[in-house]
Amino acid sequence: MQTLKDKVALVTGSSRGIGKAIARKFAMEGSDIIVNYRKAGGSSQTQAEELCKEIEKMGCRTRMVQADIALKNSVKNLFNEIRENFGRLDYLILNAAKAPFKPIEKLFERELRQLVETNYLGNIFCIQEALPLLEKTRGAIVFISSLGSRFYNPAYPLGSMKAAMESVVRDCAESLRVKQISVNAVCGGIVKTDSFKVLRQFWDGIEALPEELFVEPDEIADAVFFLCSSAGRGINGQTIVVDRGLSNSIYRSTV
Amino acid sequence: MSHNLITEEKVFQELKKAIVETLRADENSIRPGTSLINDIGAESLDFLDINYRLEQAFGIKMARHFVLEHIEEMFGEGAAIDENGLLTEKAIELLKIRFGDNMPDLKPGMDMDEVPALVTAQSIVQGVMDILDSLPEKCPACGNSAWKSDDGGKVKCGSCGENAVYTNGDDLIKEWLTKVQEEKNIF
Numbered sequence: 001m002q003t004l005k006d007k008v009a010l011v012t013g014s015s016r017g018i019g020k021a022i023a024r025k026f027a028m029e030g031s032d033i034i035v036n037y038r039k040a041g042g043s044s045q046t047q048a049e050e051l052c053k054e055i056e057k058m059g060c061r062t063r064m065v066q067a068d069i070a071l072k073n074s075v076k077n078l079f080n081e082i083r084e085n086f087g088r089l090d091y092l093i094l095n096a097a098k099a100p101f102k103p104i105e106k107l108f109e110r111e112l113r114q115l116v117e118t119n120y121l122g123n124i125f126c127i128q129e130a131l132p133l134l135e136k137t138r139g140a141i142v143f144i145s146s147l148g149s150r151f152y153n154p155a156y157p158l159g160s161m162k163a164a165m166e167s168v169v170r171d172c173a174e175s176l177r178v179k180q181i182s183v184n185a186v187c188g189g190i191v192k193t194d195s196f197k198v199l200r201q202f203w204d205g206i207e208a209l210p211e212e213l214f215v216e217p218d219e220i221a222d223a224v225f226f227l228c229s230s231a232g233r234g235i236n237g238q239t240i241v242v243d244r245g246l247s248n249s250i251y252r253s254t255v
Numbered sequence: 256m257s258h259n260l261i262t263e264e265k266v267f268q269e270l271k272k273a274i275v276e277t278l279r280a281d282e283n284s285i286r287p288g289t290s291l292i293n294d295i296g297a298e299s300l301d302f303l304d305i306n307y308r309l310e311q312a313f314g315i316k317m318a319r320h321f322v323l324e325h326i327e328e329m330f331g332e333g334a335a336i337d338e339n340g341l342l343t344e345k346a347i348e349l350l351k352i353r354f355g356d357n358m359p360d361l362k363p364g365m366d367m368d369e370v371p372a373l374v375t376a377q378s379i380v381q382g383v384m385d386i387l388d389s390l391p392e393k394c395p396a397c398g399n400s401a402w403k404s405d406d407g408g409k410v411k412c413g414s415c416g417e418n419a420v421y422t423n424g425d426d427l428i429k430e431w432l433t434k435v436q437e438e439k440n441i442f
Contacts, residue, residue, distance in 0.1 A: 039298055043297060043298050197300065198303050201319060
C-alpha cells in the first residue's frame with residue numbers, strides 16, 4: 001500500500017545523492033515530487049531530468065525546478081511553481097547543501113558568506129515560504145544533517161552549519177507545534193554519495209574503514225520517510241542519527 | 256631534467272576514460288580543447304571525481320585548490336578576486352603566464368564564476384604532467400635509479416618495489432607561485 005498517495009513533497013538538492021534517494025523513496029510511496037537542483041545546463045540538470053522520468057514511470061506527478069536556495073527570489077520562484085502546479089505541499093525536505101572543503105580559519109570572506117547563505121539562510125528561506133502551504137496540510141519538515149554537526153571532520157566547515165540547523169529544528173518544532181507542523185532532522189553518518197568523493201580527498205584512508213560503517217543513501221531516505229509517515233507522528237524536534245552505529249562506540253577492533 | 260616515464264598521450268587517454276565514467280560523455284567528443292563545463296556539462300563535484308580517478312591511475316595527488324585560491328592564500332584576500340567577485344588584473348597576468356594558449360579567453364574583470372569553464376582537457380593533462388614531472392631521479396627509499404611502469408600508469412622502483420612519490424598538485428602550484436613572484440614581483 002502506498003502511504004503517501006496524493007501528498008506532495010519538495011526535496012531540495014534532489015538531482016544527486018541522498019536527495020535523489022529521498023525523492024525516489026517518496027515517489028515509491030505514492031507522493032508527487034518537486035525535484036530541485038541548483039545549476040542549469042550541467043550534469044545536475046541531466047540527472048534531475050532522468051529522475052523525473054523515473055518518478056513519472058512510478059505514476060507520480062513531478063516537476064523539476066532550478067533554484068538556488070541561497071537566493072531569496074529564487075526560493076520565491078520555486079514556491080510559486082509549487083503553488084501553481086501542485087497547489088499544496090505536505091513535506092519539505094531540506095537536503096541541499098554546498099560548501100568548500102577547507103579548515104574554517106582558512107575560508108575567505110566570500111566563502112564564509114556562501115557557506116551561511118546556502119546552508120543556513122537558504123534553509124530558513126525555504127521554511128518561511130513553505131509555512132503557508134504546510135499549515136494547510138499539517139505537514140512535516142525534515143532537515144538532512146550529518147555527523148559533522150557534532151564531530152570533527154577534516155576540512156568540513158559545513159559541520160558548523162549542520163549544527164546550527166539542528167538547533168533550528170529544535171526551535172521551529174516548538175514554534176510550529178501550534179500549527180501542527182512537525183520539524184525533525186535525520187543525521188547521516190558517512191554516506192557514499194558524490195559528496196563522499198570530496199571527503200575522501202581530505203581524509204586519507206577513509207576507504208579502509210570497514211564497509212559495514214558506510215551508510216547507503218536509501219537508509220537515510222527510509223528514516224526521512226518514517227518521520228513523514230504516520231508511524232513517526234509522535235516524534236518532534238528530534239535529530240535521528242542514521243550512521244550504522246559509527247558514533248555509538250569508541251571501541252574499534254584492531255584485529 | 257624530468258625523469259617522468261608516463262607519456263602525455265597516456266594521461267589524455269586516462270582523462271578521457273575518467274570523463275566518460277564520471278559524466279557518461281561520448282569519448283570521441285573529448286578533444287584537448289574541450290571545456291569540461293561548457294562542452295560536457297561538468298560541475299564542481301564532477302571535477303573532484305575526475306581528479307580522483309586520475310589520482311588512482313597514476314598514484315598522484317591532484318591540486319585541491321585552484322591557482323586563484325593559492326594566490327589569495329599567499330598574497331591576501333582580494334589579491335586575485337575583488338569584492339565584486341571579479342578577477343583582478345594581477346590575477347589575469349598570472350593566469351596568462353600559467354595557462355597561456357590553453358586559456359585564450361582570459362580577460363581582466365571577468366567573473367570568477369566564469370573561470371572554471373576555461374578548464375580544458377588539455378589544462379588538466381598539463382596539471383597531471385607537471386606532477387608526473389616531479390618524479391625524483393632516484394628512489395627515496397633505496398637510492399637507486401630504476402623507475403619502471405608495467406601499465407604505463409603507476410610507477411614503481413624496479414630495485415626495491417616502492418611506489419613512486421610525486422610532489423602533490425597544491426605544493427607544485429605554491430612552488431610555482433613563489434618562483435613567479437620572485438622573478439616578476441606581481442603582487
